[in-house]
Every structure is written in C-alpha cells, then in structure tokens.
Amino acid sequence: MAYVAVKGGERAIDSAHAWMAEKRRGNPEVAELSLDQIEQQLGRAVDRVMGEGSLYDRELAALAIKQAQGDLIEAAFLLRAYRTTLPRFAHSLAVETTNMRIERRISAIFKDLPGGQILGPTYDYTHRLLDFGLTEPSANAPAPTEPPDDASMPRVPDILGAEGLLESVGAPNREPGDLTRQPLTFPADRDVRLQALARGDEGFLLAMGYSTQRGYGGSHPFAGEVRMGTVAVEIEPAELGFAIDIGDIVVSECQMVNQFKGSKTAPPQFTRGYGLVFGFSERKAMSMALVDRAMRAAELGEDVTAPAQNVEFVLYHSDNVEGTGFVEHLKLPHYVDFQSELQNVRRLRDEVERLREAAE
C-alpha cells in the first residue's frame, strides 16, 4: 500500500472546509445551537460520545457534537484527539457502584429485591409514538416526587453471592492494563477486554450481544440488575498521600447472570457478565455484559465457535475510531497502487489474447 504525495489541492480544501462550516451552521435565520442546549437536551448523544470518546466531560462532548454536525463517531474521534493534548494526573480508586446514588435500578430476576425496582427516567413502557406536542416549545410539569425511603440498594450479585449461587470474581488487585498506554496484545486479559468494550462502538456491541442471544455463542442471560446514577470519583494525589473526592460522574452498570456450570470440584453456580459505561447508556451496558460473558467462553471451558466468543475478532473491531480510520483511508490517493494493478490486468488480458490466437 502506498500513497502519493500530491500538491495542488490547498485552495480546493480551503473552499471545501468553508462550505462545510456554512453547512454546519445551516440557515442563518435559524437560531444557532448552544453547547448548553446540546448538553441539556441531547443528553444521550453526549453520553454516547463521552463513552466512545473515552473522556468524561459533558461540555467538551457537546462541543464535539456541534462541531461534527451530530456525527457521533466523528465527535468521539474529536474527543480522543483532544485527550492526547492533556497530561494525566492520576488514576482513580475503583468507583464503588454499591454506593451509587441511584436514579434507575431494575432487576429482571427478583421482583421484590431489597431497595425495590426504581424505574427512573426511562423510555421503557412508552408506546414509541411520535409526540407531536414536542414540535412546539412547551413547559413541562415537574416530575412527581415522593420522600425517599433510604433503603439500602445491595447489588444483585451480592444477594446471590451470599448464598454461593453465583461465581465469585474476587481477583487479585494487580495494576490493570491500559489501552491508552500499551497497544492491544493477545491473549488479552479481562481488564483490557472490559476497557476496550467500555470505549467500543455501541452498534457493534449491540450486534455482537444480540448474536449471542440468537444462538451464536449463547449463554442464557438474565438481566440480574441494571442500575444508573452518580458515583463519586476519588484519587490519591502523591502530594497529599490520602484519597480525596474530586466530583461525580454518571455511569450505567449491568450485571448479567448467565447459565450455570459445575465441575467435580465446584458445585453448580451461575456465571456472570459485566457492563459499565459512562453516562445513561443502558443499551450499551447490557450489550457489553453479554459480550464480556461470551468472551469468557475459553476461561469457563466452553467451545469457542461464535464471533462474539472470539476475543481477537471482537477487540480488533469494536473501536469505531480505528474502524473509521481504516475504512475511510481508502479515500486517500492510491494512484500508484492502482496504476500497477491496471498494468497487471492489461498484461494478463494480453497474455490470454495471445494464447487464444496461438490456439487458433
């Protein structure tokens, strides 16, 4: 593969960018979008860009969405590029989702779980009918409130785990791998796999997760718990020597409870898949949990036959910034490559022609 250095397009490129900026702005008689409007009213898009851009900053994500005209993959790309300009101060202590301030928390396996089923601000149970009331600005009635009952909200795995019915994931506290520092290598451990999934493309993970449900590496999943809310982030700066709380982030978490397994040494117990993503991104958290579980096939002694169980396949193709780069690079000039291909085809055709004439 080779690209030719070509000169002479500067003026065309400048004009193209100027036109793009004009298109982005659209009709100047229509009010311009503010970052606040994007952040407040397109919150799910902001969540997705933060997740796939792997950078939690609502304002920057809103800016990226505006700059990319709502192209969310392009926006994630912009965030990834921006983060490379900043120094890393620290890593956080692991966020404690048990202490999450819950906005939504549901379980599909226990109706009466401690703390209850909290629906939160969900689209579930809507009829997916277009709401033409939104075509005109209107004031919303405030959401109803009730006094909270301070019930603790144990995570479902802790409930099942207490009985020993769920595999434990108690694992060593070693330093996790970091894809932003070391390139992906195989075999990839679960820490690296989870990082890749957390920043992976939602559409890709949805399709992979869906494929496991349709029989390509099925693991009989139940949504043990889905929860969304804010968690505090703590770091331990070297100059202080103790942990400090630096603020909140919103995350969505999914605990998938999967088909059980026993062996000669271990009694039958359920296995688990895990999803954790920035923002309110329940679909992605659930997809991530399905794919995480599928990729544990080899570890759990299952046959690796389906795409979602193939760690290399999933991890090499889950990143939409990388995927975009390689697919879209085909637009770069391949003039010399193609000239050589052209010559080859012409030579082969000449040869075929010569052989046919010789035969006649």
Next chain:
Amino acid sequence: MSVLARASGSRIAALLEECGEIPAFIRIRGPEAGLVMVRGRAGGDGAPFNLGEMSVTRCTVRTDSGLIGHAYVAGRDERQAELAALVDALMQDPERAPLVREKLIDPLAQYQQAERDAVAGKAAATKVQFFAMQTMRT
C-alpha cells in the same frame, strides 16, 4: 474537599466574600487541566479495570502566611480549582476555619444535599409498588 469539588467557581467566589478578609496568595502550580483515568471493577467487586478518562483541573496555592492549599476538581473550571485550593489553605488556619466552614462549606453542603434529595425524591416516585401481587398474597 468533596463539597468544593462539586461547587462552581462563581458560587465559591460569591460565598468567599462573606468569609472576612482573604489573605493574599500566590499560585504555586496551575490552575491546569489534565486527566484522571477512572477505574471500575470487573463485576463491580472484582479486579480493577480502566473505564475511561475524565477531565480534571488542579491547583496549588500558598497564602502570605505560608499555608499551602491543594485542589483537584472534576471538569475544566480553573477558577473553581484555584478558589478550592485557597479554601483548602484557609481551612488549615485554626482562626479562620470556623468562619469559612460556617459561611462557605456548610451552605454549599446544604445546597448540594438539597440537590441530591431532589433527585432521590424523583427516583422514589418511580419505585414500583406491586399492589396487585401483594393483594393476591394476603
């Protein structure tokens, strides 16, 4: 520090005006923006993994009396980081700390608690009450 990390720079500035005379201070470091890699745990309770980064601003100041204040706050509000570091320094002065706590930390903490309560109240209103099933059982 957790209260200051959740308060905007302008709000801290407004409350600082009620905390008496503020000593002169110099910036030793920053305010500067950077990143913190946020970690989660596999399964919520297993081995740690890197979830993704967040923007963070840090600042260190020294007051004319030699007190050093540090701050790390989520986001990119430089004023917030600088004032949070200043408040961190002021809180180390036993003579000032009670006033700063009363006029700045406590009101911010109350405001933030009210915001949390409001969210908790809305969440509580969406808690499912399985009336029909309970009636059937009794």
